[in-house]
Amino acid sequence: MNREEMIAKVKAEMPERRWLHTQGVMETAVILANRYGEDPVRAELAAILHDVAKYWPTEKMAQIIRERALPPELLLYDKELWHAPVGAWVAEHEYGVSDQEVLDAIRYHTSGRRGMSKLEKIVCLADYMEPGRDFPGVSLIRELSEQDLNQALVAGFNSTISFLLEKKKRIFPLTVEARNGLLE
Numbered sequence: 001m002n003r004e005e006m007i008a009k010v011k012a013e014m015p016e017r018r019w020l021h022t023q024g025v026m027e028t029a030v031i032l033a034n035r036y037g038e039d040p041v042r043a044e045l046a047a048i049l050h051d052v053a054k055y056w057p058t059e060k061m062a063q064i065i066r067e068r069a070l071p072p073e074l075l076l077y078d079k080e081l082w083h084a085p086v087g088a089w090v091a092e093h094e095y096g097v098s099d100q101e102v103l104d105a106i107r108y109h110t111s112g113r114r115g116m117s118k119l120e121k122i123v124c125l126a127d128y129m130e131p132g133r134d135f136p137g138v139s140l141i142r143e144l145s146e147q148d149l150n151q152a153l154v155a156g157f158n159s160t161i162s163f164l165l166e167k168k169k170r171i172f173p174l175t176v177e178a179r180n181g182l183l184e
């Protein structure tokens, strides 16, 4: 599947506002890849597909997690986490992506994990700070992203963790580990 076919198929999977967000993540991921010495083509590919499963019905995501042996503990945490590993599965099996690092950038774009690759960090950070994002702390994340990929990403996880604490939600352990790893 070429880039244009992929874009058309992804666009058809989501409402207009989510496609605008995806385009913002694509642009931002390319900028960050060029800034931090990563391949902009792979960063853009992961960005195109990162939210491909965002609008799948909950039950369909749960089914993929169970049947395709994705980490079952995901089912104990917020459903918002599920579209990332399911998206990686869709990218591989419905879009023919075979680059494991691109698939991992999709897989970990929401939760993060300890020892993230540069590509994973770029996609996760681009998702936090694309131009359409507006939440408390986003301007600090954008500022930090000019100088320090790790510190910018820590600021991103800080805002998610604060949000989850405020909502009295559970925190997926990989997010805590991702943040700890970046601070070591």
Ligand code: DGI
Residues within 6 Å of the ligand: 021, 051, 054, 077, 078, 080, 081, 084, 109, 110, 111, 112, 127, 160, 164, 170, 171, 172, 173, 175
């Ligand atoms: O898919 P997007 O909206 O573009 O962004 P995302 O993939 O980063 O999803 C973020 C949502 O996931 C956000 O509303 C917080 C929620 N979430 C729930 N539990 C966790 C979590 N995010 C992280 N990083 N860790 C969690 O434990």
Ligand code: FE
Residues within 6 Å of the ligand: 050, 051, 054, 083, 084, 109, 110, 127
């Ligand atoms: Fe997402």
Ligand code: FE
Residues within 6 Å of the ligand: 021, 025, 050, 051, 127
């Ligand atoms: Fe996103």
